Amino acid sequence: MKNFEAIAYMDDFSLITIVAKKPFSIVPSFGLLQTDGIVHSLTLFKQENYNQRYIYKCKSPIQLVMGKDYWIKINENQIPLQIGSIVRTEQFDSLFFDDGPLGALYTPDSTVFKVWSPVAVEMQVKYKKTGEFDFLEASMERTERGVWHFTLQGDHHLTEYIYKARVNHVWVEITDPYARSVTINGERSVIIDLQKTDPDQWQRSEKRMNLRSKTDSIIYELHIRDFTIHPDSGVKHKGKYLGMAERNTTTSKGTITGLDYLTRLGITHVQLMPVADFGSVDETKPDSQYNWGYDPVHFFAPEGSYATEPSNPVLRIQELKTLIRTLQDNGLSVILDVVFNHVYKLEESSFEKLVPGYYFRYDAGGNPVNGTGVGNDTASERKMVRKFIIDALLYWLNEYKVDGFRFDLMGIHDVETMNIAAQKLKSLNPGIFLLGEGWDLNTNLEPEKRATLSSAKVLPDYSFFNDSFRDSVKGSIFTGGTAGFINGNQEHSVKDQILRSVKGYSGTNDRFLSAEQSINYTECHDNHTLFDLLKIRHPNENERQRKKRQQLALAFTLFSRGVPFIHSGQEFYRTKYGVENSYNMSDRINAFNWHDCEKHKNDVKYFQELIKIRNEQPVFREEESRINRLHELPDGVFGVEINHSLTDKKVKCFNWEKVLLLFNQSLKAVEIPIPQGSWKIAVENEKYAVRNLDSNKYLIHPLSFSLLFV
Structure with missing residues (x-):
């Protein structure tokens, strides 16, 4: 048998699985070869076929050691032993969990690099200062827990670096998963003196404390680019962090736009769609591509396409901080939409290169589970994945001083991780706003452990997007699905659901502990805008009638118990011209249309007046x-x-x-x-x-x- 016809995996500390494309004509002898030339005979104890592959499971007479090379001898041939499902065992998690700091830990005198890869045999850091052509390389040392480290003397602010690891018998290059900033398109990690990223009057020691209750809040969802990219937004830095922070902007006809528009609405929270570095927009030509940003690459570093200079690793941080601080100085709390449930491309991710197979969930056949619908589900229940998620949340809270987090596809995550995260975040800001999508998705985690809507009562610090509210008011998100009340459905069950919405879904037998857990919405960035859906559902009605139906939905959203959630532009009948999923469409489809806002200024005023009533009258918010x-x-x-x-x-x-x-x-x-x-x-x-x-x-x-x- 030729080498390429079989692969060998380390599946436990004494279990080796050999997968062959063709069956052996005669059962071969299997041996474990060490680097010193010693060969140990393996005991074959099980053979099976799976998905047109021939599987041989063997026991090793010695305990396998992480961070060492092994080969498998099959008669006279030998193949490298690769990392298999061993990384998904409880023993691996216990042996190699390390709760210390990771990343490039900067001081003016030195930078300490720390990266976790228990399976690597060798690790190097390659680095160069800005403007230099050649990289220098330094070997890193390994701790018992699998953390590799190296100290670089001197002030290395803006020094670029990547890791080089020998994993599965080959060298791979990796950006730092803990990188605080990156070069353009995230090609290299960058050492950052974070104090140099602070805007004027930024107080590093200041702690943000939210004193507003959830039911006193109104969330307004925004996409950085959408909000100012319109040709007549009057904004100088269109589509950028700084564009949303500009004051005194108007259309050519004098209609107020941008930040001043937001501050006049009466909303309390701005929820920013993903601002962490994502992979689907080429930052060298950011105006030529579009994406919502739900394809994360670097979870600690801001996206560069929203910066005025994507190639400047300081500015992308500084300008996002400027936006956050400006919104807060104008009375608006800031919620970040975070995407920890998957990565952009599993094979290219730093996670997979550093510890193959650890950070994601797999089925019994060793294939990535795809409950997210994008090819991979992260395994939040594993200790170093949990640590990564919590480290990232604490970093955004402490460094950027945000007021809350919205968790994309939160139902993928496990309850324990989410509760630990909430405890740590609330210890720093007791009023931090935590919310998420609690959809129950088909991932490889026991249903009772998933952070879904059905687990709301054991996740008391989280609010959930309320599909019962959404469906009873407007109906199914699918055009052929059941209609809701505003679409003419008069069934008793729909009216009963609406009554429960107004009461806040907090009865003894209901899903929530209190109304604070209910995020009431009829439109968000996903699926058709409500105006487009109403046009599909009521093709024979005139536009005025469809708009009145949308206003009914708006009233339900604002005056039901819970937390109102508004998709930007919903107040003036935002359209995406019938496009249901505009995640990568053009600005023509996605832009916040200030001319439509201008056209419907009376409807915007009505929206403001309804918000004013809700904010001023406790009767709408009291449990x-x-x-x-x-x-x-x-x-x-x-x-x-x-x-x-x-x-x-x-x-x-x-x-x-x-x-x-x-x-x-x-x-x-x-x-x-x-x-x-x-x-x-x-x-x-x-x-x-x-x-x-x-x-x-x-x-x-x-x-x-x-x-x-x-």
Whole structure:
């Protein structure tokens, strides 16, 4: 048998698996060859066929040692022994877990390199100062836990470096998974004096402390490039970190844009779509490509395509810090969208090159599990993966002083990791906002251990995107799926779900511990925008009718218990021209269209007024408020009465005591009975104007929302 016809894997400290393309005609003798020439006979104890491969499992008479080369002798042939599923054993995790700092640890006097690879036989660091042509190389030393280290004397701020490791009998070059910054396109890691990345008046010792409760929050999701790239945004640094930080920007007609627009909305949190370095945009020509950024490469380093000089490893940090600080100085908290559930390309990732097979989940046949839908699922339950995730979160919290994290496909992660992360983050900022997608995906982890919606009660510090709210209000995200209330669905089950939405999904038998865990949304960056979906679902309606349906959804989002979540542009009927998944489409599809915003300025004003009501009136946010559904309403109308829980007379005189929320999804005006009381009308037919209701009946307009109060 020729060498290339079989591969040998180290699957445990005494278990070796040989995989052949063809069966051996005669069962061969198998031996384990050491570097000193000694050969140990292997005991063949099992043969099996799997997926047209012939598998031979053997026991070694000696304990295999990490960081050493071995070969397998098959009769007169020999093949290298490669790292197999041994890295996914509990013994490996226990032996080689190291909780110390990793990366290029800078001081003005020296930089200490630390990188974890227990399976490497040799490790070097290659480095060069900016402007120099040739790399210097230095051999690194290995600790018992598999951390390789080397100390480079002198001040090496901006020195570029890569690691060179001998793994599986070959040399590979790797960027540092803990790199704080990188060269253009992430080709090399860069040593950084982080103090030199601080903008003016940045206080390194300052600790951000959030005192706002989750239900006092309104989240607004933004993509860095989308928000300012429009030709008439009036922004100088279009599509950049700094562009979103510019003040006093307007369209050519004088409509307020950019940061000033955000500060006038009344929202409390800006959720930035991924800003960590991702792989799908060529930073040498950032304006020629587009991506949402859910394809991470370097988890500690900011994306360069949003920087004014992608080749400058300091500026990408400094400009992101400037944006974060500017948003915070203008009263807006900042949530980062983080993507720890997969990597851009498994085979090219530093993780896979440093410790093949460790950082990801695999099936019984040794194939990467694909619950994420992008080819690989990270294994958060493994100790060094858990450490990496938590180290990255703490770094973004401490260095960039952000206010929260949104976890992409959080259901892939394990409950224990997420709870440990929350404890560590909350010890530094007790009010940090943590939320995630709790979808239950087909990954190789026991269902009860997944951080899904069904685990919400054992993840008390996290809020979850609430699909029950979304589906009951607007219906399925799929165009052929079930319709929601705003689309004409009058089923009792839908109205029951909506009542639970308004109450906050926190009953004894419900999924959440409190309303704080419910992220109420009808639109986000994924799938069709609501306006585009309504056009598909109601092709024969006029645009005005579809817009009124969208306004119904907006009212449900803002006045249900929980945390309102708004996709940027939803307030002025953002369209992506029917494109369902615009993750890599052009700016024409994705740009925040300031002309549409200008066109619908009255609708934006209405949105601002609804937010103002929610922010000013505790009745919409208190867990203790009593909520009762109005009965005997005609088809198409849904209503609830909310009674204030406060008894303090002084407080009550400034707040509404009772509220009626009324929703009409029918195409006709409907007269409905009103509970006894001195009701005032605050909102009707997309307008805010307080007036008395001098009747025990109320005429609610077609496809509209009304708000009454006492």
